[in-house]
Amino acid sequence: MSVADYMTPRLVVVSPKTTISVAVELMKKNAIHRLPVMAGNRMVGLITHGIIQRAMPSQATSLSVYELNYLLTKTTVDQIMETAVQTVAATAQLETAIATMRKNKIGVLPVMTGDQVVGIITNNDILDAFLNIAGYGQPGIVTRVVVHHDHVGVIFAIGKVLERVWIL
Numbered sequence: 001m002s003v004a005d006y007m008t009p010r011l012v013v014v015s016p017k018t019t020i021s022v023a024v025e026l027m028k029k030n031a032i033h034r035l036p037v038m039a040g041n042r043m044v045g046l047i048t049h050g051i052i053q054r055a056m057p058s059q060a061t062s063l064s065v066y067e068l069n070y071l072l073t074k075t076t077v078d079q080i081m082e083t084a085v086q087t088v089a090a091t092a093q094l095e096t097a098i099a100t101m102r103k104n105k106i107g108v109l110p111v112m113t114g115d116q117v118v119g120i121i122t123n124n125d126i127l128d129a130f131l132n133i134a135g136y137g138q139p140g141i142v143t144r145v146v147v148h149h150d151h152v153g154v155i156f157a158i159g160k161v162l163e164r165v166w167i168l
Contacts, residue, residue, distance in 0.1 A: 003097050004090040006129040007111045007119035013038045014047065016078035020055075023047055023077055034108045036117055037081050043110060043117045045081035055080040087112045088121065094129055097121050 013036045014023050023035055027049060037045035055075070088097045088109040097109055101123070111119035135142050147154055 001094045001129065001133070002090065003088050003092045003094060003109075003111055003121055004119070006094060006125050006132075007090070007121040008125060009119040011036060011117065011120060013117075014077055015039065016044060016076065016081070018077045019073055020052055020075045020077065020080070021072040024049075024052060024072070034120065034122070035077075036110050036120065037077055038117070041116065043085065043087075045078065045083045046085045046108070046110065047077045047081045048108070051080055051082060085110060087117075089113070090118055094126070098126055101126075 012026055012030045012032060014026065016037055016039055018037075026035060027033060033049040035047050036043050037047055056071070086100055086104050086106060086109055088100055088111055090111050090113045100109060101107065107123045109121050110117050111121055131137070145158055147158075
């Protein structure tokens with residue numbers, strides 16, 4: 001299974017000069033937490049809800065609501081975005097995306113075809129893929145086969161056993 005099979009192809013993006021308040025509003029409106037930052041057709045960064053939270057002053061500050069709102073309307077995405085963005089190829093195996101996300105302790109990967117962003121894959125997309133692969137919610141029987149001594153023909157032999165069971 002490739003990343004393209006489970007990615008979200010509909011992208012909501014922002015430009016580098018988008019204000020944080022507009023980015024937050026886009027995230028709320030689209031029920032998402034991450035936005036690729038695009039300069040024309042080229043991805044130049046990524047802005048996430050977490051990055052925005054870390055960039056905002058602590059609630060313990062003496063800033064008023066008005067001063068905080070002023071900051072949100074004057075700060076632009078390019079001032080706080082992540083520029084060293086991990087990506088994954090659309091043709092990569094789902095396991096590659098999972099390994100990259102785990103290794104880098106991130107929850108999202110922009111999906112690329114060449115140098116073009118064609119989608120985004122998140123933790124939730126991977127959980128959906130797992131449920132799909134496991135057949136969750138579908139009728140039938142899910143089984144696990146452990147092969148202790150792999151050799152040529154073992155899958156064929158398992159298929160023959162399953163064929164006999166199916167006929168019964």
